[in-house]
Amino acid sequence: MHTRLVDEVEDWKIWHTLRMVREMGATAIVELFPWAHIQPREGVYDWHHPDRIIRLARQQGLTVIARLGVVPAWARPDPRLQPTSLNYLAPERYADYAAFVAAFAARYRGEVTHIIPWNEPNLYFEWGFRRVTPEEYVEFLKLVYQAAHAANPEVQILGAALAPTLEPEDGANGMSDLIYLRRIYEAGGGAYFDALAVHTYGFTSPPDDPPAPDRLNFRRAELLFDIMRAFGDADKPIYITESSWNDHPRWTHAVRPSQRIEYTLAALRYAESTWQTVRNLCFWFFRAPTLYRNYMDGYAFVTVGFRPRPIYEEVRRWALGEREVP
């Protein structure tokens, strides 16, 4: 389950979220740990918030898959000279990020075994509005991989999940996930991740909708698996760190609430029975600390006030074996 605990303040809400996640039957959470929060100044670390999330998750027996992102101000150019977004990381600062990942991996040795450096680097926005180039991500990943493994040899570095997108190779908003992954392998990037994180959304299609390069659906992930196989990485573990259907009444890519439940349960069954190398299927997202007030609210499993939505109850029943998937 993908949680949203980074901007949660009160301990009891973090604890209650994690308890409900565990009671639903999930075994792992994916959580963002912002570099900018943990290292607000160069050389200064504040581990208070990740400490409590990881401690409380461990208390519930949940595996933590840590996504590390959000660049602190000190690692970005002076905004008076060059305004940048929170995702902007210049190549000369890759080593700073790698050092942070190494510090994270060392601190949580034995507690956090999976780290995802960055998120959806095939999107222009996520790559700090810099030109999207898989070869540059390989350079970045190489530094991170080496630093993290030197600090904690047990840690698993996951290749960042790519955004499922139909953008062409030089698209205005990014690059096709299929082209991007292929180019990562061609640049030798396969040697720098122990497993691959994957994002795959169903949108309005059912989970058994067949994959195709010009379609965005749940089984699009299989096209990524094909690329891994083509480059001799067929046995590498895969973690689906974001997936879901949305039931917001006013979003064109949403489905009806009944379809959302059926598709979600069918996807769990499909992944379990068919995708042999997939270790976890995590849904976006469990609960937000406050409403987004847009279509994003249609992804939540639990309301802001912790009231379980029917999808929560049905996934829990499925996990407990009380419910058959049609």
Place this chain on the structure above:
Amino acid sequence: MRRYPTRNAALFHTLRRLVASLCCVFLFVQGVRYGRYHFFRPDPSWERVQARAVLVVGMDTSYYPFAVMQGERISGLDVDIALEIARRLGVRLQVAPMGVDGLYDALHTGVVDALISALPLDPFRLDTFLYVGAYLDGGYFLVSPKGLYQRMSDLEGKRIAAEYGSLGDEQARLWLRRLRSLRVQHYAEPSAALAAVAEGEADAALVDYLSARLWLHEHREADLRIAEQPIHSEGYHVVLRIQDLALASKVSEALEAMRADGSLAAIIARWLGEDRR
């Protein structure tokens, strides 16, 4: 003159008064600055609309039956309500079509004068926007034969139909814990839940108001009635900027007049069918 036991006590008293006075001044300035006390500010909102003789209303034109765009033509329930309000204000209506995500930004930045787009009250926006009179409650209502069941507590020992996973389903599940005996039956769509009640497979359906009205309009032979009060209320409002009190007052008066003379109900009936309660 008041006497103090020591000079320190007198000084402390004076300081306390000074701090209290400064706090009052600070709060007053902040209040005026953030528009809490409108009587200190001129409110030209109504004059502005009058001078232009046009009321610009933002709408999401992809949400049937409230507003849909077909070629150059925009029609729907919200469009008719906006037209009637504009007519009563003596101005022309101009609809600004946009996506639902852009509505509040357009109002906040003054691109439009008001929003009429099936918008429920959002408590988090009350600092910035005014929500004027709910013109329709799009929440969840019980629908039953002859309106036999009006409240969830009436359903002891009964069967309730709801769209699987919907807010109606969520509410029904809550009542599973409150009643000694209640059977919740799931259906893929609200129409199927209503059909189940009509065919006697369930005693009542808990569905959203729009689905209920539209289904009942298409199935006049079904002797089902919508409950008077919602189980989960979600009123749709006209939204204006918080500082535009004068315009809000005019819009509110127009809506009240429409409610009183039945023209609001007639517009709703035109799009959703007759009100069967």
